[in-house]
Amino acid sequence: MEKFEKLHGIAAPMPLVNIDTDMIIPKVFLKTIKRSGLGVNLFDEMRYDRSGNEIEDFVLNKPQYRKAEILVAGDNFGCGSSREHAPWAIADFGIKCVISTSFADIFFNNCFKNGILPIVLPQEQVDLLMKDAEKGENARMTVDLEAQEITTSDGEVITFDVDAFKKHCLLNGLDDIGLTMEKANAIESFEAKMSQERPWV
């Protein structure tokens, strides 16, 4: 997995609440057996008309946000299905950080597995960052994971919380499976115990 350390980039504002996984990546694109190449279909039904032409007023189609690397979004971002195609599409587009007042649990976890940092902040701070993002490409934010700080284009600093283990994995680009396999002994002894206590499983 790609490391996430410090990001300095354009933030795009998406104030709509309850942006669901069907909006992020409609099901017609779930038929792939690969992880890559979904960025072009990110937010497909909001981004293109039926003939595949870009809808001008959709945020990521605006010239100033086409290279956005941060998304500032409305509440409950990523609700709905467990499809990891959602973070795959976001990452493939080039977005590495999503900021909102809340995320759906499964989506939130899926982000960390794909080098994306989801940040939860109180409403006032999201509002402030939303305003900053609305300034367009001249307003670049900095997200520093090590320091757990976001710096706005005006130099205002906002701190954020992140789970220590998830932070460690993101900073170092660690593969979960490799880490878990180091604990194979614990899994084996758990299984041995279970075969005695709950043999029907």
Place this chain on the structure above:
Amino acid sequence: MSPKTLYDKIWDAHVAHEAEDGTCLLYIDRHLVHEVTSPQAFEGLRMAGRKVHSPDKTIAVPDHNVPTTAGREDPAQMTEESRIQVEALDKNAKEFGVHYYPVSDIRQGIVHIVGPEQGWTLPGMTVVCGDSHTATHGAFGALAHGIGTSEVEHVLATQTLIQKKSKNMKVEITGKLKPGVTAKDITLAVIGETGTAGGTGYVIEYCGEAIRDLSMEGRMTVCNMAIEGGARAGLIAPDETTFEYVKGRPHAPKGAQWEAALNWWKTLYTDEGAHFDKVVTLKGEDIQPVVTWGTSPEDVLPITATVPSPEDFEGGKVEAARRALDYMGLTPGQKLTDIEIDTVFIGSCTNGRIEDLRAVAEVVKGKKIKDGLRAMIVPGSGLVRAQAEEEGLADIFKEAGFEWRLAGCSMCLAMNPDQLSEGERCAATSNRNFEGRQGYKGRTHLVSPAMAAAAAITGHLTDVRELM
């Protein structure tokens, strides 16, 4: 020992390793797999030279892409992409040696219907699947939730999941339900109350008399939509209704093992005085048959209500409601029962079980669906279909004018050929009314099976109590 919730007990029984910061390796008893969220995970194993850790605890079935029309064994019925995905599951299931129900098997169906039906899902288990509606299995008092594909690969490789414990939330439905009110109305009413983010970070335990009174099918409907309330998992403590349902299923324990299992299962309840971080209580008798008007499952109203106005809401929901009304083509103040529909979809992991089909038959028996309406019933599994035929339900449906389909996810998410066209309006027993969910620009109203049946007869959203 301090009192524990049901969630605490199941969690504690599955922690294989706990780090100092509380990050746990949770042991997974059952891993269900379908064709959409697994190909990249199997590919990951292959590339790393890894095996499936416990193929005997891994159950695969294709459901999302499969056509539900006769002759579907013919690959030409699927788009090439769908076919590749189903064939990939076929190949992966064989290569890695996991349990598998192919399309040709009568036991094939929606993964969340097949698991319980075959006795794979048992009380006190941990169950995961690369599908958010895994919450369904919580009806058995199993800790069950959806995971992403990276986690699917993690579980395949290690039979564990890296997890931190969620918080405890209690949803109590007191008293009795009124006639015409079903499990679907309970679960939608709860989401209407809490919002789609109300359960975020929690595991919900549903309890109270109205929950106890539900059959296993009804309990599965309630837990299925826990995720629509934001909770990864919903739970209902196992009781005699649960044990009765499980007993004798193909993969349920037998003989002495059954007795041992039963003894443990009977300890799976929330202790008196256990702490819940959040509590929501609804009165069963206050719940009415409900319907969704918007594009979020929280957009719930009693069928007797009128379409709301964006000004009825606050904050970000004002704009969301405006967008939803525009998308749905509705006008504030319009009576919900005046909304005419084009299509009725009955099925899905929410409402594709035998009891759901019985409820539909009760409403439509001896009646005809509205002229020009498209109405389909998609049983949740081949066995549900067979049982409905044996009970004579299929004849009732066909005589009424319904299409009687083969098992699959079908129009719930429209990955197979069953889709809404632009502007087409559907009363659906499924679980999501998101934009585009049932087809590009399709419009979905979520309802119970009985309400869907009533709408099929009249051609508009209808209070089923008027047909009773």
